[in-house]
Amino acid sequence: MMTYHNLFLGGGKPMKTKTAHAFIALVVVFAMILSGCTSKEQGTIAESTSTKDAPKQGGTLIVGLNAEITVLDPSREAGWETFRVNRQIHESLVTEDLSKPTKEVPIPPLKPALAESWKVSEDGLIYTFHLRRGVNFHDGTPFNAAAVEFNIRRAWDPQFEYYDKISAAVMQLTYNGLKEIKTPDDYTVELIFEKPFSPFLRMLAQGSGGTGLILSPTALKKWGNDGYAEHPVGTGPFQFVERIRGEKIELKRFDGYWGDKPYLDKVIFRPIPDDNARVTALETGEIDIISWPSRDSVAKLRDKGFKIGEGDLPSIFYYAFNFDSPYFKDPKIRQAFIYAIDREGLARDLLKNTVSPAFSIQNPGNEAFDPNFKDFSYDPEKARALLKEAGYPEGFETKLITYAGKEPVAEWIQRDLAKVGIKLKIQTYDWNSYLAVKKAKTPDIGLDSMEWGFVTPYWLYIVAHSNSGSNSGKYVSPAFDQAVDKAILEPNQQKSITYWKEANKIIAEDAGILPIYYDRTHYAIGKNVNGFVVAAQDWYDLNKVWIKQ
Structure with missing residues (x-):
């Protein structure tokens, strides 16, 4: 067995302690070099x-x-603003060290939180957490292994009395492949997976679409799955x-x-x-x-x-093509869309260089990000030629849904697309209404928008794998899925990064998603x-x- 405290970075496999210290130093130096290429202020x-x-x-x-937040329920939440509030109230087994600015630490390391330490088996299948003693929830009840098991079963075990379908749908990205939970004593939890899942620890510390934050079982029992968010109780x-x-x-x-x-x-x-x-x-x-x-x-x-x-920051604003729309089934139309948009001009002139133009769906802030990668350059003539090849020489009309605050970007893109004959209708909602419309998206909606991103390359699985519930455009590529699956299962970190970069190249060439800017x-x-x-x-x-x- 290997013992860890804050020695796990990104989506790779943890290493033995002495090796990990040297590796982390190298990763931090390397990431700082890369990040120096992308912005002036770090x-x-x-x-x-x-x-x-x-x-x-x-x-x-x-x-x-x-924006108005969604819900103060860790297993049901969505959105960064919501997680920024939730993580002040609730805590996870492991968390991220956010004590240093980006210029000093480009990738925040994990550190103990409600778990004092953890071990991962050599085969990557068993995670053993040794819990912190003497911790109480805000309602005075004790934090222990039973509380951890309660929280996980609520979002994972259909036979559990307090099982919640909404939590299960949100948390499936985190509990991907979990097979069994054991609690040998009051302060030990063992999680056993069907297959290696290298991003697991990082996912426990993440937010916005599933998080490992722990709530009070007593409060949940009192208020119920639907009432808890109005009376949140954590250990934070x-x-x-x-x-x-x-x-x-x-x-x-x-x-x-x-x-x-x-x-x-x-x-x-x-x-x-x-x-x-x-x-x-x-x-x-x-x-x-x-x-x-x-x-x-x-x-x-x-x-x-x-x-x-x-x-x-691990932050990318992007548009997801709706593959249920007849237009966006054709890769030539998707490529034309991207060729038509001046992302560099948008970042420079509209957003005043407070962002960087995005040419890859993989975001800064994880070890698989390549700042030199570029999908398509701004080329309106190429866009027109592709539209003609696809049978739309005069262009076509489609609809974008977005949320409050993103209208100026949508209008810039609307003007760019109009120059090649594409008429983009823009429909804007407040944040919570937008999430509902996005979830029930119909084929008449051509694109939806989102600002998201993760410090683990597992982000690619989340946003575009055919089995991911967060693949809002319903993009499907067997080659992409295969590369992502290899990356998740690969125990060697450098080989894993190679697979992540291969997956990124596949989706970029396929124009599966439209990256716009890194915030x-x-x-x-x-x-x-x-x-x-x-x-x-x-x-x-x-x-x-x-x-x-």
């Missing part, structure tokens, strides 16, 4: 304006979200107070927290979908941090002394906020954040 940390300032206890941090540093939809989610410091206590007394998350209103709220001091500042505001905010959270700018931070770290991830920790009065 991460920021909001520090005290004076190095003499000591962290202050107390105060309320107000965060402006770009902050405890749920109330949620008023459209207005706020309020949390308070959990004084019984097992780890380092937060400096803040309270955190309030406020949904503010309007970009301009969010920026104004930051400028006036009504809000302390905002998600996704409008691109036109970034330079202005920086000039005014606000801190802009930038770095190479580098997720936050704008108030002048009074200290200790907020923009790590190489799509969420953050608030334990060390403090407010300068």
